[in-house]
Amino acid sequence: MHVNTGYQKEILPQLDTYADAFADSSIDYVVAPSGSCAGAVRHQHPMIAGRYGTRAQTHAAQACANKTLDLSEFITDVAGVTDVGAYFPHSVTYHSTCHSLRVLKVGDRPWRLLSAVDGIDLRELPGAAECCGFGGTFSVKNAETSAAMVADKTANIRATEAEFVTAGDASCLLNIGGALRRQDSGVHAIHMAEILASTKETPFDVDNRQEASLRGEQ
Numbered sequence: 639m640h641v642n643t644g645y646q647k648e649i650l651p652q653l654d655t656y657a658d659a660f661a662d663s664s665i666d667y668v669v670a671p672s673g674s675c676a677g678a679v680r681h682q683h684p685m686i687a688g689r690y691g692t693r694a695q696t697h698a699a700q701a702c703a704n705k706t707l708d709l710s711e712f713i714t715d716v717a718g719v720t721d722v723g724a725y726f727p728h729s730v731t732y733h734s735t736c737h738s739l740r741v742l743k744v745g746d747r748p749w750r751l752l753s754a755v756d757g758i759d760l761r762e763l764p765g766a767a768e769c770c771g772f773g774g775t776f777s778v779k780n781a782e783t784s785a786a787m788v789a790d791k792t793a794n795i796r797a798t799e800a801e802f803v804t805a806g807d808a809s810c811l812l813n814i815g816g817a818l819r820r821q822d823s824g825v826h827a828i829h830m831a832e833i834l835a836s837t838k839e840t841p842f843d844v845d846n847r848q849e850a851s852l853r854g855e856q
Contacts, residue, residue, distance in 0.1 A: 653683050657698035660706070668706040671831050672739030673807040680704040681741050685832060689812035708738055709831060710747040710806060720754050721781070723840045731800040732830075733814065734767045735807040748806055748830055755833060761798040765790070772813035786815045796823055804830045823836045 660668045668678040680703045687699035715717055734750060738744045741853065752760055771787025791814060795803045803818070803825055806812050815827030826844065836842035 639713065646686055649682075650691055650695065653687055653691065653695060654720065656683065657695070657702055661698045661701050661748075666705060667710045667712060668702065669709055670706060671709050671808070672733045673708055673742055673744070673828060674809055676706055676708045677737035677741035685703070702783055705837045707827055708742050708744055708747075708756050708806060710738075710744050710751055711742070713751060713834075714747045718825055722751065724753050724755040724834045724836055725757050726833045726842060727834045728799075728802055728844075729759040729761060729800040730760045730802045730804055731763040731795055731798040732766065733763060733770065733803055733805040733810060735805050735810045736769050736773070738765055738806050744806070749832060752804070755836075756838075758804070758833070759800075761800050763798060763803075764794040769786050770810050770814050772809055788813055792817045792821060792823065792825075795825060796821075800825065802833075803826055804828055804833055806830050 670679070683699040684696065686701050687696040691699070705827070707716065711798055713722065730752065732749060734748075738748070749760075752758060764838075768791065769787060770791045771784040773784070776784060795818070801824075803811075803814060805814070805828075806829070808829060811827045811829060818827060820826045827840075
């Protein structure tokens with residue numbers, strides 16, 4: 639968000655904080671449940687460190703970038719798994735978030751993981767690759783445009799008649815989920831990790847998740 643609003647040099651302390659936590663060679667991988675966060679670490683951190691930081695900061699930023707992965711990348715590429723043994727007997731449509739698609743280039747990894755879930759009714763989303771209109775400060779600076787974009791996105795979601803919409807980025811899900819609730823659509827916005835974690839023994843609790851969402855605990 640700092641980078642997108644022009645405060646690039648001011649982000650250096652945040653780069654240091656991230657590097658202090660994760661640059662150590664004893665940590666092999668950092669797995670992020672957010673395409674925008676992983677994208678920032680992989681793309682923006684090395685760029686900012688190289689532009690404004692010291693040689694040590696640049697080295698640390700690149701070291702962190704090299705081992706920071708999106709959840710779908712880690713499961714498919716590192717763990718070598720597509721079927722995680724999940725069970726989710728519901729209809730679902732998938733939104734391809736901008737950062738996961740365009741910065742991380744995760745491709746069809748999320749779709750392959752979801753397709754392997756037992757019981758799922760996975761429905762293709764029209765315009766799946768189109769932005770939901772959030773974009774951090776974009777939704778504040780360009781509120782009317784943002785509202786129009788999420789209206790288009792939710793219309794496409796509702797056209798699938800799916801019970802759930804899922805994605806790999808919490809910020810998109812907050813935006814889409816908020817719009818769907820305001821429309822009283824009955825469609826639930828949940829993170830892909832929640833679907834992959836659902837099993838026959840410990841199934842996803844739709845009722846408790848909805849109550850938490852309404853309380854603002856999403």
